[in-house]
Amino acid sequence: MKRLFFFAIGLSMVISIMAQEKNLFTIDDLIPGGRTYYQHSVPEQVYYGWWGDVLVKLDIEVVTRQNGEILFTLDEINAILDAEGKRKASYLLTAQFPYPDRPVVSVNAGRGCALVDWVAKSVVQTWELPANAENESFDPTSGYVAYTVNHNLKVMKPDGREVTVSKDGCLDLVYGESVHRNEFGIDHGIFWSPSGKLLAFYRMDQSMVTTYPQVDISARCAELVPDKYPMAGETSHKVTVGVFDMATERTIYLDAGDPTNRYFTNIAWSPDDQFIYMIELNRDQNHAQLVRYNAQTGKKDAVLFDEKNDKYVEPMHPIQFLPWDSNKFIYMTRKDGFLHIYLYDTTGRELKQLTTGAYEVINLVGFNTKSKTIIYTSNEANLLQQNCYSVDMKGKRTLLDEGTGWHNLNLSKSGTYLIDTWSASNVCRKYDLRSTDKRGQVTHLHESADSWQNYKVPEIKVGTIKAADGVTDLYYRLVLPTDFDASKKYPAIVYVYGGPHAHEVDASFRWGVNGWDIWMAQKGYVMFSIDNRGSEHRGLAFEQATFRQLGVEEMKDQIKGVEFLKSLPYVDANRLGVHGWSFGGFMTTSLMTTYPDVFKVGVAGGPVIDWKYYEVMYGERYMDTPQSNPEGYKNTSLLNKADKLKGRLLIIYGGNDDTCVPQHTLSFIRACINADTYPDLFTYPGDGHNMRGSDRIHLHNKITQYFEDYLK
Amino acid sequence: MKRLFFFAIGLSMVISIMAQEKNLFTIDDLIPGGRTYYQHSVPEQVYYGWWGDVLVKLDIEVVTRQNGEILFTLDEINAILDAEGKRKASYLLTAQFPYPDRPVVSVNAGRGCALVDWVAKSVVQTWELPANAENESFDPTSGYVAYTVNHNLKVMKPDGREVTVSKDGCLDLVYGESVHRNEFGIDHGIFWSPSGKLLAFYRMDQSMVTTYPQVDISARCAELVPDKYPMAGETSHKVTVGVFDMATERTIYLDAGDPTNRYFTNIAWSPDDQFIYMIELNRDQNHAQLVRYNAQTGKKDAVLFDEKNDKYVEPMHPIQFLPWDSNKFIYMTRKDGFLHIYLYDTTGRELKQLTTGAYEVINLVGFNTKSKTIIYTSNEANLLQQNCYSVDMKGKRTLLDEGTGWHNLNLSKSGTYLIDTWSASNVCRKYDLRSTDKRGQVTHLHESADSWQNYKVPEIKVGTIKAADGVTDLYYRLVLPTDFDASKKYPAIVYVYGGPHAHEVDASFRWGVNGWDIWMAQKGYVMFSIDNRGSEHRGLAFEQATFRQLGVEEMKDQIKGVEFLKSLPYVDANRLGVHGWSFGGFMTTSLMTTYPDVFKVGVAGGPVIDWKYYEVMYGERYMDTPQSNPEGYKNTSLLNKADKLKGRLLIIYGGNDDTCVPQHTLSFIRACINADTYPDLFTYPGDGHNMRGSDRIHLHNKITQYFEDYLK
Secondary structure, eight states: OHHHHHHHHHHHHHHHTTTSOOBOOOHHHHSTTOTTHHHHHSOOOOEEEEETTEEEEEOSSEEEETTSOEEEEHHHHHHHHHHTTOOOBSOSTTOBOOOTTSOEEEEEETTEEEEEETTTTEEEEEEOOOTTOEEEEEOTTTOOEEEEETTEEEEEOTTSOEEESOSOOBTTEEESSOOGGGOTTOOOSEEEOTTSSEEEEEEEEOTTSOEEEEEETTSSSOEEEEEEOOBTTSOOOEEEEEEEETTTTEEEEOOOOOOTTEEEEEEEEOTTSSEEEEEEEETTSSEEEEEEEETTTOOEEEEEEEEEOSSOOOOOSOOEEETTEEEEEEEEEOTTSSOEEEEEETTSOEEEEOOOSSSOEEEEEEEETTTTEEEEEESSSOTTOBEEEEEETTOOEEEOSOSOSEEEEEEOSSSSEEEEEEEETTEEEEEEEEESSSTTOEEEEEEEOOTTTTBOOOOEEEEEEEOTTSSOEEEEEEEOOTTOOTTSOEEEEEEOOOSTTOOSOOSSGGGGOOHHHHHHHHTTOEEEEEOOTTOSSSOHHHHHTTTTSTTHHHHHHHHHHHHHHHHSTTEEEEEEEEEEETHHHHHHHHHHHHSTTTOSEEEEESOOOOGGGSBHHHHHHHHOOTTTOHHHHHHHOGGGSGGGOOSEEEEEEETTOSSSOTHHHHHHHHHHHHHTOOOEEEEETTOOSSOOTHHHHHHHHHHHHHHHHHTO | OHHHHHHHHHHHHHHHTTTSOOBOOOHHHHSTTOTTHHHHHSOOOOEEEEETTEEEEEOSSEEEETTSOEEEEHHHHHHHHHHTTOOOBSOSTTOBOOOTTSOEEEEEETTEEEEEETTTTEEEEEEOOOTTOEEEEEOTTTOOEEEEETTEEEEEOTTSOEEESOSOOBTTEEESSOOGGGOTTOOOSEEEOTTSSEEEEEEEEOTTSOEEEEEETTSSSOEEEEEEOOBTTSOOOEEEEEEEETTTTEEEEOOOOOOTTEEEEEEEEOTTSSEEEEEEEETTSSEEEEEEEETTTOOEEEEEEEEEOSSOOOOOSOOEEETTEEEEEEEEEOTTSSOEEEEEETTSOEEEEOOOSSSOEEEEEEEETTTTEEEEEESSSOTTOBEEEEEETTOOEEEOSOSOSEEEEEEOTTSSEEEEEEEETTEEEEEEEEESSSTTOEEEEEEEOOTTTTBOOOOEEEEEEEOTTSSOEEEEEEEOOTTOOTTSOEEEEEEEOOSTTOOSOOSSGGGGOOHHHHHHHHTTOEEEEEOOTTOSSSOHHHHHTTTTSTTHHHHHHHHHHHHHHHHSTTEEEEEEEEEEETHHHHHHHHHHHHSTTTOSEEEEESOOOOGGGSBHHHHHHHHOOTTTOHHHHHHHOGGGSGGGOOSEEEEEEETTOSSSOTHHHHHHHHHHHHHTOOOEEEEETTOOSSOOTHHHHHHHHHHHHHHHHHTO
């Protein structure tokens, strides 16, 4: 709601300055959390959704069909709610349609939720969970709402009765929450069966995991906030999977054997409620198995297939059954070197590799059940892009968009249509309705105005250079200073992330440039980013080049980028800076200490300093354990490079960072003190791994000031 | 031992550079912890001691009488030890003579201690305590050694048998340790009776005190280190006093009533072992009583007198019985406005105020039992000095030194002689043997060479200006830049402490200048310190001007100092800095936020930010409680001034500071972030309230760099 309100102000202000000179940005315009950020940096947003196969447009006070016909208004919905003494809704923007064939809308009402039949003008169901409830999961078939509270799992039935699934939840033992620190594609811990009669859930025993002592300094007297954090090479948690039967209100656990040093991921139900499929991975992460369990007994039914890799496998995607054939499912793996879609049958036999080529499938969006095709996005058309494709069961791929830009898809119930929200380097944002059967069958729903059209936007270029291996193309993005003068010499800053599962450069609007890049360009800096080997969407070999030595090859590629930068006549090679956060903080600190004569100034945020302080799941995938890879840990530990620091390095961390725990930064500070080197330090007390809201503005002022103090 | 070794090197190097030009200092020369600090900044040290009334000179390998006659050698002592199979001593510098009338020396031997009769050539006693023993307290009369281990109190008898005084010691319940956070003059918790047969000790129950969560980041996975820290206005600990009878091995506790919100201080034994005297203070610290207890029964015997004050009383000194009259004792109090010595009898009757005047007694050194006088130091001769006096029972005072400088005294057994180790603004260090009976009867034992004689030492001046009250004289110290040129304009830095129980300016060598003052003078800064109202040795009214509003009057006085600085033609008023630690960190941060246009740059170390985060004993003495003085806490809280910060302010804290806990600094950082102001930050992980060793060098490089970056 807040977001919209800001936008409304923004629109009027944009109009009022139309006739004026081009403006300069304020930092609030450019950084999330800024007072004018939504107004000036978020493209105009419109809201579409699906009621089955019916496209609906969602506004605050009304929901309309594509032809403009009003489906219902907020007043109508609230009148229905009010008549039955229920709390009213405030807006319809987040309205959902859980039943494709029933005129029922789900709206937020008070702190809870209401399902309203707008034709029968009746309330179908409402619920309001306890204030500290989390992980709400509504099953539309049964009407059950599962949720967690204080690490326990509960279910609220449509009649309001509460069913207790677990009682002994606590910090040491959590139910129904995401496990394995959100690795392996895990982002939740509640899995309703298709019928809604059975509830699979994660249970994680972390009593044996070391407690990281976080401290809350906002209390009257500082208080301990214990957090379970398993560090690489140390004892990890134990996960099991329960199945709660709503009829008997009893739980069975899948009989998967001793959970010590194993990962249970990618839980999927068979369409008939009978089986649970999950992928089981060893701690070394080089051997995965797809295993099927009887959901009633918990007994192991079959191991469908194994997947191994010398370095690691990383199962990220649960299997998905074909809607038209419950004996077949698709599975995504990089076993041929790139992430592709494979068709399997329930005996575990691979029937066909559906997508092939030196590109990666990015998102499996869903199915067109009429044409029996799979809808997905990939970077096949261009490695910087994410385009929309279908593939049929014979492996015939069809590009569904115009082959440019970066597309995000929302498929209708039958999958015959999709809402495509997309941008390109020169397209701010478009909303298109596309047929998934036939390319080119498109209705332009909306084009958002460029909110920077009245601003001086610096020139942004992309290109490729060769990686340090001499072979691989790497994509860079270069932002020239605002009011660029090619005869001048400018300081330059490399903005780096560099880790897996992320990229900096893509073909979205203005090549995905960051607000801070623009801010610094306006202050007279050349801004540069390059996606080194190890970053995402470039295939397995590109990523695994970094195995057991995170940072080493990545830095070599970044230095190739620096050589390119130095070759530019307008870049002052004596005034180079580097900045990054998280893995990028690790890269920044690594670069400052490994190449101490290259960079004059660095700012590292929430850095990894030694992988032995990072968590088991992510850390050991790329680095193995400190016990099995002592050389790799030693060579990449910045504690051993603290004595090499020459330039000015500011390290910033969230005071309660539970991702890269403060021990990283503080250990590096201690190592520098011991080595008689002089980093600078700042912290955001109470913040986690990232700063949000006004803290994020403060942060970027702080970072900017540091470069202005020492690099300008 | 290490210290001596460095000194030996230092001496040879000093000689080798005699003929050269004057040198510039390195930071290692000037700051404790520096590699060349002992060599270049600690005056030559010689070691004298008393064997009864016999003056002895202690060297590494030999102890001699004043006439040079050898008393014994290290080889001789070690031969005696070796013959009885005991561990040998390494040096004699710390040798002590526990019996004035027996030829027995106490030496460190291995990790333990040995008493050797050098005439009979026999070992009298040896002991070696457990490695984690603390608070060792040897009673020479009985030969008992009391000590604490893991918060329990034990005694080792001369035959090696261990006696357990307490068993249930733990973090929540400590025995035999200093209590009340070392306030009220308390610095230990074990008190042997004169006969050595009874052992009085402190017991502190702090189970009800909040636990401050300190974190050890040097562990493999960061670990909690709980510390009991009672914050102002919160629940405090409960102290009781036990008496352990070595004969019965049983403990009784003094029947002092409910210890809640009370302080038990200044424990003293009557000469006949029969009574324990202690001073009992209410939590508001405005009412003290001297109370006598029967040491055998623990019953209260008498309340000798009360002392009250509208603001606070601060009993710091146990009573001391006259050696020649066990019915009389002396007591020190500021009840007339200055700290003076009073004579009482054991009925509690005040017999006489022995010292009087607008000056303070600084140390009560002891008694001359022959002339029946008291030996003490005071600043009667000059408020910057500490001179040596005697006073007889009629109140007749005699100055025993030449009336200049700063004197530290070590009295012989009978008190007829003292070793006076002293310095003056132009005297590096002298060792004199003085008679306490007659002024001028003095033997010059040694004069230490000035270790800076080959260095360029900047000019150091002292003077007075009026305090903000317009009446009171305040002493300042001004250090001019090395190679001072009066026609230039220099940046200036105020070094401030400003709190009670401390001062910056005195008449010791070079007016007590700090090494860092010299370092910065050499870098071209004018260095300035002034002892504002609230600082020590100036009487009660001077100190209590700050009551319930710490920092307010102190800052006004500092600003008077700044006005004086600005009046100097060679001071650049636009380049003023300020630096201080602890209370001085509070003053620095207060000045930067209260007078934001005065100081361009500040460095605050280990600051108090809000007195509500400081401990009960010290905090409530000066500020009362947050509940009873909300305005005072509000007005002095820097959390409420974070928005006023304009200049550059670096705050530095020890990562495990257990005096000014990290919550101070981190809360201020949070307040500044919220207020959109921009302090800088640094921390020394693992360090406490002060940095030592090489960390202290790093710290001063860091502080220096900050002023060089922003003030130069």
